[in-house]
Amino acid sequence: MNDMEEDKNYINLIRGDLTKASQAHNGMPDSVGMMNIKTANQTILEASLLPTPRALWDSFWYEGELSCLFADSNVGKSILAVQIADRIARTDNVLYLDFELSEKQFQLRYTSEHGKPYTFPERLYRVSLDCNSLLEADFEEAIMGGIEQMALQTGCKIFIVDNLTYLCCAMEKGDAAGRLMIQLNNLKKKYGLSVLVLAHTPKRSLDCPITSNDLAGSKRLYNFFDSVFAIGKSAQDGGLRYVKQLKVRYGTFSHDADNVIIYEIEKVDAFLQFVFRGYSTEKEHLKKLGDNESSQRDCQILQLSRSGKSVREIASQVNCGKSTVSRIIQRNRKVEESAVPSVPLSQPEVNGTVGQHGTDGTMEDTKQVGLFAGQEREEDKP
Numbered sequence: 001m002n003d004m005e006e007d008k009n010y011i012n013l014i015r016g017d018l019t020k021a022s023q024a025h026n027g028m029p030d031s032v033g034m035m036n037i038k039t040a041n042q043t044i045l046e047a048s049l050l051p052t053p054r055a056l057w058d059s060f061w062y063e064g065e066l067s068c069l070f071a072d073s074n075v076g077k078s079i080l081a082v083q084i085a086d087r088i089a090r091t092d093n094v095l096y097l098d099f100e101l102s103e104k105q106f107q108l109r110y111t112s113e114h115g116k117p118y119t120f121p122e123r124l125y126r127v128s129l130d131c132n133s134l135l136e137a138d139f140e141e142a143i144m145g146g147i148e149q150m151a152l153q154t155g156c157k158i159f160i161v162d163n164l165t166y167l168c169c170a171m172e173k174g175d176a177a178g179r180l181m182i183q184l185n186n187l188k189k190k191y192g193l194s195v196l197v198l199a200h201t202p203k204r205s206l207d208c209p210i211t212s213n214d215l216a217g218s219k220r221l222y223n224f225f226d227s228v229f230a231i232g233k234s235a236q237d238g239g240l241r242y243v244k245q246l247k248v249r250y251g252t253f254s255h256d257a258d259n260v261i262i263y264e265i266e267k268v269d270a271f272l273q274f275v276f277r278g279y280s281t282e283k284e285h286l287k288k289l290g291d292n293e294s295s296q297r298d299c300q301i302l303q304l305s306r307s308g309k310s311v312r313e314i315a316s317q318v319n320c321g322k323s324t325v326s327r328i329i330q331r332n333r334k335v336e337e338s339a340v341p342s343v344p345l346s347q348p349e350v351n352g353t354v355g356q357h358g359t360d361g362t363m364e365d366t367k368q369v370g371l372f373a374g375q376e377r378e379e380d381k382p
Contacts, residue, residue, distance in 0.1 A: 069196060097127045140176065239324055259279055
C-alpha cells in the first residue's frame with residue numbers, strides 16, 4: 001500500500017468516527033437486538049475499505065456470493081460446474097462437494113476413449129460423502145457442520161455444492177431448503193466464502209423461457225441467492241445448450257434472454273465440457289424448426305460440406321451442434337450410396353443406365369443420375 005492509499009484510508013477512518021459520533025449525538029443507537037444501524041454514508045465509507053469482489057466465472061458468479069446454477073435433469077449442470085471449478089482451481093483452492101457421481105462415474109466421465117485421464121489442477125479437491133453419515137439423525141446439520149469444519153481446517157474459501165436437491169429431500173416444500181440456505185448464508189458471511197449451489201428444476205417445457213419460477217423450491221428459495229443463472233436445452237437442436245442470467249447483484253446483466261450464451265457439450269482431450277458456440281436470443285431456441293426451415297438448414301449444411309468446410313465451421317455458421325451436422329452429412333452420404341446399384345466390377349451391367357453418348361453408363365454416371373433424380377424429386381415437392 002502506497003502513502004496516498006494510507007492517507008485516504010486514514011481520512012476515511014476519521015470520517016467514520018465523526019459519522020458515528022453524529023449518529024450517537026442524534027440519539028440513534030448503533031444496534032437494536034440483532035439489528036445493526038448505521039447511516040448510509042457510514043455504510044459506504046466502511047465498504048470502500050473492503051476489496052472489490054473479483055469475478056470467479058465471467059459475470060455469473062462473483063467472490064463472496066452465494067450463487068445458484070439450476071437446470072432440468074440430464075442437461076449438464078454438473079459438467080458445467082466441474083468446468084467452472086477447473087478454471088478457478090488454476091489460481092485458487094476449490095472444494096467440490098459431489099453428491100451426484102460415484103468415483104467410478106467421475107473417472108469415466110473424465111477419461112478419453114483411449115483410456116487417458118484428464119489432469120485437473122492440483123488445487124481442485126473433490127469431496128464425497130461418508131456413507132456412515134447417512135445414518136446421522138440430523139443429516140442437514142451434519143452436512144452444514146462438515147462444511148463449516150472444512151472451511152476452518154482447510155482455509156478454502158470457494159465451495160461448489162452438487163447438489164441441493166440431494167441434501168434436501170423435502171426441497172419441493174421449501175422448508176428444508178430454506179433452512180439450509182439460511183445456514184449457508186451465515187457460513188458465507190462468517191468465513192467470507194464463495195458458494196455455488198446446483199439445483200434441479202421440475203420437468204419443464206422447452207417452449208417456455210426460463211424464469212425464477214422454474215427453480216424448485218419456489219420464489220422463497222430464489223430470494224436467498226445473490227446471483228442465479230440457468231442452463232436451457234435448445235428446442236432447435238438437442239445437442240445445444242444455452243446459459244442465461246436470471247439474477248445479478250455485482251457486475252452487469254450481460255446474458256439475459258436477449259443475449260444467452262450458446263454451448264455444445266463435447267469431450268475434448270478427455271475433458272467433458274461446454275464448448276462455446278456463440279450468442280443468441282433465448283427465443284430462437286424455444287421453437288422447433290418447421291419442415292421447410294429444417295430442409296433449408298440441411299441443404300445449407302450439405303452445400304457448406306461440399307465446399308470443403310469442416311464440421312466445426314459448419315456448426316458455427318448454421319448455429320447448430322456438431323453432432324447434428326455430422327448426422328445430416330452421414331445421412332445424405334447413405335442416401336447417395338443407396339442410389340448406386342451394387343454391381344461387381346468383374347461383371348458387365350445387364351440393365352445398366354445409358355451414358356450421355358449412347359454407351360453403357362459407368363458407375364459414376366449411375367451415381368450422378370441417382371443424385372439428380374433425387375434433386376428433381378425434392379423440387380417436385382409442393
